[in-house]
Amino acid sequence: MTAAGTAPAAGRPRTVLMCPGQGAYLPGALRHLAQVPAVAEVLTAVDTHAPGRAGGVSAARVLTDPGGPAPEDLVRADPLAFDLATYAAVVATAAVVLDHLPVPADAVLGHSVGDLAALTVAGVLTVRQGLQLLRIRDRLLTTAALPAAGMAATDLTPAQAADLIRTCDTPQVRIAVHNAPAQVVLAGPDAQLGEVGARALDRGHRVTRLVSRTAYHHPLLDEVSRSFRSLLRAQPVAPPRLPVHATAAGRRAHTPDRLRAMAAAHLTDPLPFHPALLALGRAGFTTYVDSGPRALLAALAKTALPHCAAVAPLRTPADADRIHRRLTRVPPAGSAAEGPC
Template sequence: MCPGQGAYLPGALRHLRYVPAVAEVLTTVDTHAPAHGSLRVPVGRLLTEEDAPAPEELLRSDPLGFDLATYAAVVASATVLLGLTRHRVDAVLGHSVGDLAALTVAGAVTVRQGVQLLRIRDRLLRTAALPAAGILATDTTAGQAADLIRACGTPQVRIAARNAPAQVVLAGPDAQLAHVRRALEDSGHRVTPLTSRTAFHHPLLDEVHRSFRSLLRAQPLARPVLPVHTTAGRWATTPAHLRTTAAAHLTEPMELHRTLLTLRRAGFTTFIDSGPRALLSGLVRAGLPGCATAAPLRTPVAADRILRRLNAVAPPRRPGPGPW
């Protein structure tokens, strides 16, 4: 599983900087990234130095650097896990902008292409006339969130993700989102603002989505070596599906919980979180009790410790035939 927002952790790969696969990813990203942002910190340094800027600081001063570091962290982490695991990996799943990392891990796009696509997306976001907007996570059900949005009279706040039975992400313009946040907190709910440059998974980004999809048509795609599943609940089996997946995080709501249930019915019982922290493995535990999960890079550690964490996961049962 390839996480998106929240996967950047300063120095996350500091114990792996000399692993050839990690060094190759970081070098490729820095080679093809522009000299951008006021910090001008190479992605390699962001992910290998413990005193690198915190997520909020990096996003504020260098949004593209934040995006590239998030992408590189997940791709490099997944590459390490694929090299270490003693079990066959049957599929890859992206979450939000983690879909682009998932496509890279699956072999549909190269790291260089991933950097180019993030640069294109950054330009589109910077030139669009977008209002100040963001996203926040709540401990409500989807029904509770919808009722509260109506009661608050905040029609531009939308459900951006249904991650677990009681974990919903909301997105919208800052003023309306703040109103909903106050109402949630007054009702005793937990609310966590997420580090994000705008309201992803929201119609505010319709124009950016159309432009990005148009530019994606010119991108050559390879046949994935791993099946790609999306949080829209389907396999991405054609070039058109893969391009749709790369742009989905801009406007499409995520249905992670429904997707996990679909995968479970297909026979998948073991889910490995390939990002720093343990963002997605926690959601799997909340929504699929009884399945095996692991987040081997939840804290920065060397390859031997990652291997021990992987080996602690129960051997998976074989899923049914994939889409190939």
């Protein structure tokens, strides 16, 4: 990833705010933050501009109700509500994090569909635009003639995964996401994905089917991607207030064309998240803050960059005071702290 021109002045931690994607969904994630003005504003926007459809689920409500539907149930019942809730949770939490960071954030990094949240956090898109784009994407996915397909997390290296795909003769299975040295996500049609998964299990590897409505980061979505990218051309984009790193492209996004491309990258582009973290580490970024409730990206950052600080202030979920305390006690880069703070 090209980081030229993005590193802040020396003498203080260089902080990256990370925005997770669909793995960040958690019922009731914002229940302790609902009265915070920035969070209330996002929840109101969801209710106003993306209200639950007749018989559907209120995306805003599931974020304040810990008894809300589990991820797999919500994806099955109302995949749009799942996407809206995940996006809103990350954007709202990021607003709280930015208010409580002891030093300003220096960059924002998205993971998969978390790129839409990253673009919103950076001021490129408004919350209303993000919600509208998710509704447009939902319509395109719903009307496309897509086969049954999905995604699976494994403890394979990229080389092992590629070898297994060749051995199984499953050409439609792709390496969708490279999260860690021995953690890749595979995507493809259900039958071929199941075949590769079974072979991996036979070889003693771990395979976990992910909650996902389809195979993202995969050519199966080429038609959806073309339509979505075409519609994105009409979207106004503002200059980023924070440097934005386009993970799939492996470079900073600052022109309107690159920013719009980033909004669609999760559909078909492979996601080299681990290489992106390594590049940011080489560029001198030392602190990585996860704006999701599950500490998923903080764990990946700690794996990639063990001498850097990684913090997930919303885990378990937390109120504003606890988020503030967690952010102000981030261990210095190079300390021996184990795992996410």
